[in-house]
Amino acid sequence: MSTSPSSSAQAAREALAVRLSHLRKDAGLSGKDLSARCGWHPAKTTRIQKGDAPPSDTDIRAWCAACGADDQADDLIATARAVDSMYLEWRRLHKDGMRKVQQNWNTLHERTRVCRVYVSNVFPGFFQTPGFATALMGQITTFQGTPNDVSEAVAARVARSRFLYEGRHLYVVLLEESVLRYRTAGPEAMRGQLRHLLDVMPLASVSLGIIPFTAQRTVWPLEAFYLHDDTVAVVETLTAEIKVTQPREVADYAKAFAGLTEMAVYGDAARALIQTAMDALE
Known part of the structure; x- marks a missing residue:
């Protein structure tokens, strides 16, 4: 048996974090660049990309807007809500x-x-x-x-x-x-x-x-x-x-x-x- 049944939820959080990280990289932005565009501290970007901090709907929309990917916001929000419901x-x-x-x-x-x-x-x-x-x-x-x-x-x-x-x-x-x-x-x-x-x-x-x-x-x-x-x-x-x-x-x-x-x-x-x-x- 797996030692922690919450590992599925953590893996899903990390997968969402990877998607957001790829979105930033595809836009050619550094973590500091994205943070500046979103108006928050770079540490927040780091926490989100590590899967340590679940992004809110507002965070995801700001992230997508900063990356010029507004069309992906709804899908990412739906994914985040599904992840949130796992634990x-x-x-x-x-x-x-x-x-x-x-x-x-x-x-x-x-x-x-x-x-x-x-x-x-x-x-x-x-x-x-x-x-x-x-x-x-x-x-x-x-x-x-x-x-x-x-x-x-x-x-x-x-x-x-x-x-x-x-x-x-x-x-x-x-x-x-x-x-x-x-x-x-x-x-x-x-x-x-x-x-x-x-x-x-x-x-x-x-x-x-x-x-x-x-x-x-x-x-x-x-x-x-x-x-x-x-x-x-x-x-x-x-x-x-x-x-x-x-x-x-x-x-x-x-x-x-x-x-x-x-x-x-x-x-x-x-x-x-x-x-x-x-x-x-x-």
């Missing part, structure tokens, strides 16, 4: 509350035919019950200090379950047994969540595997990630959501998922682990 801090995403983020989640899943999901901490959103989601989102809101719109966000998150019933998507999900055992919500909410997991297991759109505590590890426990077909891996860390698009890195996540799949149990064995977790709540 999104949760506090930034949730600055106005969590509801909009939950709704925006649908866009990527609408396009996804097969979604492979691995989680080691909490149930995937499309499996969550209102009780579990309320407890989890309350914790997130408190931790991040962001606006509390938990009830609206929960409704949007629970609505994700429609993808399980549409018949156009397949969800291949791997849970660490710890997910069943963590008391993320109170006993009744946890019991309801585990019962719901048993209810969705027979769906044609769902393949559910559980990795037991006792499984001999060939792949260590990882951060939660979602593989959308074979094109994008969305990785969830404490502070950010990261979209991995470099084929080599996406392949690493696919390789890890394949290894995790071999450690999981399915069918009756998985149901037994869920039932045991429910019994432990008594």
